[in-house]
Amino acid sequence: MTFSVTILGSGAAAPTSQRYPTAQALQVDEHFFLVDCAEGTQMQLRRYKIRFQQIRAVFISHLHGDHVFGLPGLLSSLSLLERVEPLDLFGPPYMEDWLRGQLKYFTPLGFPLHFHTLTAKEPEFIYEDSRVTVTCFPLKHRVPTWGYLFREKEKLLNIRKDMIGFYHIPLRDIPAIKAGADYDTGEGKPVPNAQLTHPAIKPRSYAYCSDTVYVDDLSRIVKDVDLLYHEATYGNDGKARSKETFHSTADDAARVALAANAGKLVIGHFSARYKDITPLVNEARRVFPNTEAAEDGMVFEIEQRHRAEQ
Amino acid sequence: MTFSVTILGSGAAAPTSQRYPTAQALQVDEHFFLVDCAEGTQMQLRRYKIRFQQIRAVFISHLHGDHVFGLPGLLSSLSLLERVEPLDLFGPPYMEDWLRGQLKYFTPLGFPLHFHTLTAKEPEFIYEDSRVTVTCFPLKHRVPTWGYLFREKEKLLNIRKDMIGFYHIPLRDIPAIKAGADYDTGEGKPVPNAQLTHPAIKPRSYAYCSDTVYVDDLSRIVKDVDLLYHEATYGNDGKARSKETFHSTADDAARVALAANAGKLVIGHFSARYKDITPLVNEARRVFPNTEAAEDGMVFEIEQRHRAEQ
Numbered sequence: 001m002t003f004s005v006t007i008l009g010s011g012a013a014a015p016t017s018q019r020y021p022t023a024q025a026l027q028v029d030e031h032f033f034l035v036d037c038a039e040g041t042q043m044q045l046r047r048y049k050i051r052f053q054q055i056r057a058v059f060i061s062h063l064h065g066d067h068v069f070g071l072p073g074l075l076s077s078l079s080l081l082e083r084v085e086p087l088d089l090f091g092p093p094y095m096e097d098w099l100r101g102q103l104k105y106f107t108p109l110g111f112p113l114h115f116h117t118l119t120a121k122e123p124e125f126i127y128e129d130s131r132v133t134v135t136c137f138p139l140k141h142r143v144p145t146w147g148y149l150f151r152e153k154e155k156l157l158n159i160r161k162d163m164i165g166f167y168h169i170p171l172r173d174i175p176a177i178k179a180g181a182d183y184d185t186g187e188g189k190p191v192p193n194a195q196l197t198h199p200a201i202k203p204r205s206y207a208y209c210s211d212t213v214y215v216d217d218l219s220r221i222v223k224d225v226d227l228l229y230h231e232a233t234y235g236n237d238g239k240a241r242s243k244e245t246f247h248s249t250a251d252d253a254a255r256v257a258l259a260a261n262a263g264k265l266v267i268g269h270f271s272a273r274y275k276d277i278t279p280l281v282n283e284a285r286r287v288f289p290n291t292e293a294a295e296d297g298m299v300f301e302i303e304q305r306h307r308a309e310q
Numbered sequence: 311m312t313f314s315v316t317i318l319g320s321g322a323a324a325p326t327s328q329r330y331p332t333a334q335a336l337q338v339d340e341h342f343f344l345v346d347c348a349e350g351t352q353m354q355l356r357r358y359k360i361r362f363q364q365i366r367a368v369f370i371s372h373l374h375g376d377h378v379f380g381l382p383g384l385l386s387s388l389s390l391l392e393r394v395e396p397l398d399l400f401g402p403p404y405m406e407d408w409l410r411g412q413l414k415y416f417t418p419l420g421f422p423l424h425f426h427t428l429t430a431k432e433p434e435f436i437y438e439d440s441r442v443t444v445t446c447f448p449l450k451h452r453v454p455t456w457g458y459l460f461r462e463k464e465k466l467l468n469i470r471k472d473m474i475g476f477y478h479i480p481l482r483d484i485p486a487i488k489a490g491a492d493y494d495t496g497e498g499k500p501v502p503n504a505q506l507t508h509p510a511i512k513p514r515s516y517a518y519c520s521d522t523v524y525v526d527d528l529s530r531i532v533k534d535v536d537l538l539y540h541e542a543t544y545g546n547d548g549k550a551r552s553k554e555t556f557h558s559t560a561d562d563a564a565r566v567a568l569a570a571n572a573g574k575l576v577i578g579h580f581s582a583r584y585k586d587i588t589p590l591v592n593e594a595r596r597v598f599p600n601t602e603a604a605e606d607g608m609v610f611e612i613e614q615r616h617r618a619e620q
Binding site: 013014015016017020039040042043046047049063064065066069070072073076077080081094097098101102105106107 | 323324325326327330331349350352353356357359373374375376379380382383386387390391404407408411412415416417
């Protein structure tokens with residue numbers, strides 16, 4: 001059961017030969033959720049061997065070119081590859097107008113687009129399927145921008161086969177035990193659930209925060225997240241510039257991670273001015289040691305853990 | 311004095327990990343002319359170290375995504391890199407509507423776009439600067455499509471310094487000699503121009519033909535071109551499909567090159583169905599031996615030659 005984030009682009013708006021602009025693919029089991037879709041996303045998906053057919057939904061943070069210019073090409077390719085099932089697209093106001101307005105000049109897509117336009121001023125539950133839920137939350141940038149919090153759903157417990165035999169548990173009682181119930185043998189004290197099942201699996205979570213200036217209460221929203229991506233366009237040398245452009249420094253990102261008690265912090269969206277991002281990583285690690293810098297093609301896997309291991 | 315074509319993308323619409331969709335950069339001295347601009351063009355320009363500031367004009371063949379989806383990103387980046395001089399864009403009807411219609415959702419560009427909408431049903435002269443002229447000519451595809459013929463201008467002759475001294479040629483007579491005139495010493499028979507100048511340089515030419523089904527009189531239009539790019543989406547095994555989709559086979563491309571007496575043929579825009587394009591190259595070479603297959607990053611340089619070497 002995979003829960004991992006592949007970095008498709010780790011750069012900011014100005015193109016470099018090392019970093020594509022922003023896009024990520026969150027894998028949950030065999031499904032992929034695309035988070036932002038900059039120019040070149042479809043090439044990066046090919047490069048990192050992510051199958052287009054497995055894309056379940058697309059989540060766009062804001063309407064800046066370096067986060068969306070890959071959408072027309074990706075959608076055209078999905079159509080060319082004969083996708084027929086609808087695609088859900090979550091994103092800011094005007095994203096639908098922009099996209100539909102231009103797609104009309106080209107061969108019509110062979111599948112429907114289901115747009116979900118965000119307006120939330122507070123965290124809002126926007127998506128669920130059998131495996132995950134997604135909540136959007138507002139960020140602070142020059143245009144309306146949202147971050148996304150992906151959470152695995154609680155999984156049913158795995159019942160121990162040997163215990164079924166030992167207690168002669170009938171089939172009809174198994175669903176309740178998988179949901180956490182104790183088992184009443186009818187011969188006295190019920191058998192505690194923990195004795196009948198394997199330890200519970202902790203649902204995993206991922207939060208995506210780009211682009212944004214430092215937001216004080218963000219840590220509350222992404223509290224205890226396993227993996228936090230937070231943009232870090234600048235280092236401390238670019239602090240003034242970060243405020244002007246409504247971006248964050250590596251230090252800002254690390255302060256959010258620390259206050260949120262995140263498992264790990266990944267920083268990215270580095271300005272092209274930084275040929276070497278080591279100083280940014282060091283600045284973040286001073287505040288939040290478990291920080292890594294995103295590079296195109298990196299995969300951040302969140303291991304499955306039992307609650308006991310917490 | 312460089313005259314060369316860099317292949318930025320050699321694939322057709324469906325993306326592959328090996329080939330970006332269609333774009334090329336023609337270098338004439340220190341200027342670049344972009345020919346088509348598929349998604350990822352700006353990344354390929356970075357990869358192949360072509361400076362954005364040197365792009366002089368853009369020529370688009372037709373309004374299919376795999377030839378234009380890189381335009382919004384490229385224009386945004388040019389603006390971010392503080393381009394101020396206008397950019398000329400040549401292309402099909404509706405290209406301006408499509409592009410302006412979507413750019414209005416983003417940060418306004420810092421430089422003006424000068425659109426030149428093609429309507430020509432015959433070859434038409436559309437551009438010139440101090441070095442080249444450009445002619446567009448209609449191709450036959452599913453939507454209105456044009457090819458482009460780039461020709462270096464005739465260069466003035468280089469006058470031999472030793473002859474200026476020997477005949478005491480006054481400054482005022484030099485422009486005429488550079489333009490090809492003989493020199494009248496006033497003492498009998500004029501000195502023939504060939505004795506006073508270095509041999510004339512042959513203007514070089516490049517023709518771009520994509521996308522198109524086989525067009526019989528294309529060879530007349532690109533007659534004697536030094537370098538011919540002609541799409542070859544299919545091999546002979548895809549002949550029927552090529553007609554249906556208004557594309558060419560490698561054999562079609564080679565027949566155009568042969569009839570045109572081209573110096574060299576480059577084929578590209580290969581369908582993703584061909585993992586190995588050797589059969590296509592072989593099919594073309596059977597008709598026109600001096601054929602090469604485009605690969606992303608290849609540079610086709612046309613050497614400067616004197617007329618005597620023709």
